[in-house]
Amino acid sequence: MPESKPVLMQGNEACAVGAIHAGVRFYAGYPITPSTEVAEQMAVRLPDVGGVFIQMEDEIAGMAAVIGASIGGMRAITATSGPGFSLKQENFGYAIMAEIPCVVVNVQRMGPSTGVPTAPAQGDMMQARWGTHGDHPVIAFSPASVYETYYLTIAAVNLSQKLRQPVLIMLDEVIGHMREKVTIPETGKLMVEKSSSNVPSDWKPYDEKGLTPLVPFGFGHYYHVTGLFHDQYGFPTGDPPQVERALDRIHNKLKKYRDEIMFTNYIGHKEPRVAIVAYGCTVRSARAVVKKAYWQNRLPVGLLSLQTVWPFPDKEIEALAEQVDVIIVPEMNMGQIVGEVERYARGKAEVVPLNRYDGEMINPDQISEEVGRWLS
Amino acid sequence: MAVIEQLTQDFLRTKKLPHIWCPGCGNGIVTAALVRAIERADFDQKDVVIVSGIGCSSRAAGYLNFNTLHTTHGRALAFATGLKMARPELKLFVIMGDGDCSAIGGNHFIHSARRNIDLNAVIVNNHIYGMTGGQHSPLTPAGKKATTAPRGTLEREFDLLKLARGAGATFGARGIAAQPRQLEQLITRGAKHKGFSVIEALSPCPIAYGRRNKLGGAVEMLRDMKDSSISVEKASSMEAAELEDKTITGVLFSEEAPEFSEEYHKSITKENA
Known part of the structure; x- marks a missing residue:
């Protein structure tokens, strides 16, 4: 790979390259x-790279092998789409419970x-949140470009390692398959410390007491890893106080490191009246709308794009709702994230879903029309 | 006796005992044979990893003082495959029950055999799902009763070792809880074999299987197990008719073939060169 030279690259490829640059040395999938x-x-x-x-x-085996490799100390990733994402859910939950780092990519396609x-499609956003059983924390990123795919994959790998928490990359078919210019930095610079x-x-x-690094198997630290509720040494427990503490533990680490998990980006008018909240490929159409409405015509319009969808950017939405009259949420599904936006807008702003579910992208005109309705 | 005490100290998590298994269960016998086999194989304790699935026998992992990985139902071999590929120097023992290995985990079982990956699969076969209270498994003999086969199961059982061999496993042995010394030797041989080793250990479940099928208590079940078993050496000179209803024990097959994790790492080194 030539250093810092722009290359034309597909989203799925950028994901693979980003993973390797972040130190991933293991892939298992189907x-x-x-x-x-x-x-x-x-x-x-x-x-x-060995x-x-x-x-x-x-x-299922792809997800399991990734967890096995990670316990052995190798950074590991797997990728799938819709039906495969359903099949991976049980072992994904295992990785959350056992706190084994790994990254799972779901290139979303039209379901069910x-x-x-x-x-x-963007129909797996709620499955990303609640697909595996039980009360569990989830981190999910949603890139809107090939460039973002590269960087968010790196962030996902490093964050997963640091928090010992699996991270989802919720790509969609548009971003996964489109080709775009990306500038890849000199390799190796983005890697973080190896596990030790x-x-x-x-x-x-x-x-x-809190987060400890994972010591891979085979170094003489004899501990137990299980999907059962466990004590601090990993051994099964059904003792109610310990069960509650263990569940708090896996949730609290996401709260504690919120700042390192939460990626959002606002563009547009400083005092917007109409805001668009979007994620994934839909961001691209929304950006075109803001370009025209704000950069060309100085209309009070803005776009909050969510690179992090889970945990949900609650405070960011709350702050936005304080400012605007209306939040438009375009999604390529029948309305999933819009429910969360409504929840955190807390009635301070009108929340309007804008959905498309025919297997085609939401185009800028559709969003423009809705924005226009609220500006007039 | 001194050796046993030392093994108990080193390889068992004595603080985690007593175990959860029912009185008369064979899991303890098989686990003890495994511990002695690890000692006999002369592996470094820090290189040994115990992987297990879900079910009664899979709880053994929690009592063994190594790096232990108690996975999801049926998937132990898939987790183990990832770990072995990432760290080929580790010695992996994969403990599974009959349902765990041959029903929900059947796909991983045949593909591990096909790859001939160096894992030691120890399948504790008690012919029943014990943890959930006695449902029939693919290794429940036809006609035997279970909570989900109250009139006796109509399904034919797998011959696990024939299945493994057909799928490409390079070592297959069968032992019984009634003969723990032989079982220990079989696991040791499997451990030393490079490639996918399958050791089927027949084990009594008087509570969820024996009682419902009027097979008596643990003592009767172990006695019957011993009486109906015959070594592969003896069996080789007997007629097929004589072997009906007999359990053949010993090493049923052992052959050399390229081992997957080694071949993989050799191949990438070549590419890098």
Whole structure:
């Protein structure tokens, strides 16, 4: 890879490259449209850096192998789409519970079920939040460009490692398959420290006092990893106070490190009356609207794009709702994130869904029309 | 005895005992045989990893003093595959029950065999789902009763070792809880074998299986297990008719073939060169 030189790259490819630049050395997965290029890129690139690529027998095994590799100390990632995302949910929940770092990419396609495999959609946003059973914390990023895919993949890998929490990258077919100019920095500069077996002698895998780094298997720290509720050494417990503490533990780390998890971006008028809240490929159409309405015509319009969708940017929405009359939420589904926006707008602003679910993108004209209605 | 005490100290998490298993259960016998086999194989304790699925026997992982990974139902081999590929130097033992391995985990089982990845699968076969109270598994013999087969199951059972061999496993052995020394030797041989090793350990479940099928208590079940078993060496000179209803124990097959994790890492080194 030539250093800091712009290249034309596909979203799925940027995801693979970003992962490798973030130190990922393990990929296990199963072919599925429209995410297959992530696997194909990894199959080509990982052997060159001494990494492991393995095509598993099914989606479930792909998720399981990634967790196994991560426990062995290798940064690991898997990618899938709709039906495969459903199959991965149980083991994804295991990784949350056992606090094993890993990154799962879902290149969203039109569902439910087999749906339209080659058409884009944003229909898995609530599944990302609640797809696996039980009360669990989730981190999910939603890139709006090839460039963002590269950087958010790096952020996801590093954050996952730091918080010992799986991170989802909710791509969509548009971003996954589109080609765009990206400037890739010199390789290696973005990597963070490798995990180490060098820990204090009183190291506990699930220390009550807070986050501890994961010591990979095979270094003489004999601990237990389980999906059962466990004590600070990893051993199963059904003791109510310990169960409650363990659940608080996995939720609290996301609250504590909120600033490092939350990525949003506002563009447009300083005192907007109409705001658009968007994520993923829909951001692109919304940006075109703001360009025209604000940059050309100085109308009081703005766009808050969410790179982080889960945990939900509650404070950011609250602050926005204080400012504006209306928040328009365009989504390529029947209305998922709009419910969250409404919840945190707390009645301070009107919240208007704008949905499209025919397998086509929401175009700028659709959003413009809605914005115009509220400005007149 | 001194050796046993030392093993108990080193390889068992004695603070986690007593175990959760029912009186008369064979899981303890199989676990003890595994511990002795690890000692016999002369592996470094820090290189040994115990992976297990979900079910009664899979709880053994929590009592063993190694790096232990208690995974999800049926998926132990898939977790183990990832770990072995990331860290080929580790020695992995994968404990599964009959339902865990051959029903929900059947796909991972045949594909691990096909890859011939160096994992040691120890399947504790008690012919029943014990943890959930006695439902039939793919290894419940046809005609036997279970809560979900109150009139006796109509389904035919797998022969796990034939399945493993057909799928490409390179080592297959069967032992019984009634002969723990032999079981220990079989696990040791499997551990030393490079490639996918399958060790099926027949184990009594008097509570969820024996009682419903009027097989008596633990003592009777172990005695019957011993009486109906025959070594593979003896069996080789017997007629098929004589072997009906017999359990053949010992090493049923052992052959050499390229091992997956080693081949993979060799191949990428070549590419880098």
